[in-house]
Amino acid sequence: MNRKQLTLLIVLGVVLGGLGWLAWQKRQKPYEESTAKMGDRVLPGFQPDDVASFTIKQPNAELTLHKKDDLWVVKDRGDYPASFDNVRELLRKFWEIKVAAARPVGPSRLPMLDLVPPGKGNGTLIEFKDKAGKPFKTVLLGAKSMKESGGDSQFGGGSFANGRYVMVGDDISTVALVTETFNNAEAKPDDWLNKEWFKVEKHKSISVVTTNATNDWKLFRETETGEWKLADAKAGESLDSGKSGALTGSFSYPSFTDLATNAAAAGLDKPAVTATIETFDGFTYTAKIGSKSGEENYHFQIAVVGNFPKQREPGKDEKPEDKERLDKEFAEALKKKEEKLKNEQSFAKWIYVVSKWTVDPFLKERKDLLADKKEEPKADAATSPATPLPATPITLPGPLTPPPPDKK
Numbered sequence: 001m002n003r004k005q006l007t008l009l010i011v012l013g014v015v016l017g018g019l020g021w022l023a024w025q026k027r028q029k030p031y032e033e034s035t036a037k038m039g040d041r042v043l044p045g046f047q048p049d050d051v052a053s054f055t056i057k058q059p060n061a062e063l064t065l066h067k068k069d070d071l072w073v074v075k076d077r078g079d080y081p082a083s084f085d086n087v088r089e090l091l092r093k094f095w096e097i098k099v100a101a102a103r104p105v106g107p108s109r110l111p112m113l114d115l116v117p118p119g120k121g122n123g124t125l126i127e128f129k130d131k132a133g134k135p136f137k138t139v140l141l142g143a144k145s146m147k148e149s150g151g152d153s154q155f156g157g158g159s160f161a162n163g164r165y166v167m168v169g170d171d172i173s174t175v176a177l178v179t180e181t182f183n184n185a186e187a188k189p190d191d192w193l194n195k196e197w198f199k200v201e202k203h204k205s206i207s208v209v210t211t212n213a214t215n216d217w218k219l220f221r222e223t224e225t226g227e228w229k230l231a232d233a234k235a236g237e238s239l240d241s242g243k244s245g246a247l248t249g250s251f252s253y254p255s256f257t258d259l260a261t262n263a264a265a266a267g268l269d270k271p272a273v274t275a276t277i278e279t280f281d282g283f284t285y286t287a288k289i290g291s292k293s294g295e296e297n298y299h300f301q302i303a304v305v306g307n308f309p310k311q312r313e314p315g316k317d318e319k320p321e322d323k324e325r326l327d328k329e330f331a332e333a334l335k336k337k338e339e340k341l342k343n344e345q346s347f348a349k350w351i352y353v354v355s356k357w358t359v360d361p362f363l364k365e366r367k368d369l370l371a372d373k374k375e376e377p378k379a380d381a382a383t384s385p386a387t388p389l390p391a392t393p394i395t396l397p398g399p400l401t402p403p404p405p406d407k408k
Contacts, residue, residue: 266299267291
């Protein structure tokens, strides 16, 4: 090897060494930057009050929630009121989360951490917009970090999630592990709907009208503590309190699973059952039960009207000193009724999907509410008293002649 060749090899080695050092520095840079962010907030400057809407995008679903008249609503469910607690919880988490551990990664490792946006990968993308509709923060939620639990752990054997990988925007240098799992960051409308619905109290009467008039029925009671009775009861018919027990407290704590997205398929233009409930405090609820939704749910719609006295009738022996107190109590009770009516009337424009057990009591036929008729006990032939046979006179063949004396 001559001097020229040796010089060429030395120059080549220096160049390769320099390139290697630059590559190493490039790999180290994300680590150094991520390390500097440990303990810092993932979204510095993020303020929940600045958020006017946010969209959750997943591989097979997308959901948008936004403010309307200062109320959070679910856009994908006809602007139905959203659960404020759920919205507040999600925004609070993004405001608070801090980097628990830096995770410097290269582009090739992002799919392993599910840090690829939906449409290209399995990440969950959340985009926050301000009042002008302009996006100002975007966060990508990736895979959850799993931890093995010991046999004596409260989680039992196996593993549990103790964090999640996140990336702000598409900046790979922001990839970090946080201790929050964001379990509620799902594009599932039913998880975000406000489930505080109407509530029926002080039932006075319950009536059901069906497509078959023979199955129609009505229950009523004269006082709040009175006995329930069956209207138009026929001779020999009586109400079975055991069979009607679920009806007398119906809709005291109703719930729904989701909102219908296809009104034409709900069957509420000609409902199979229409139930009307009147209460002692002046409310009248009309519930329509339509077609089935799946195997265990029904389409459902509710409307309510109120008929309350606006003025209090003084008692017969009411004292003047009691009038002010009683008038105040009446006014407060009337205000509560009117507020309840206004709130519950706002639910009338939507069609709901409810579980079978919610409407099952109203699907009963009239005969299903009646007490079983008791059969008359039949006499047992083995234990019944014997019927005496009629006396039969005995007829002798003629007068009796005493035998002649015995001669010796």
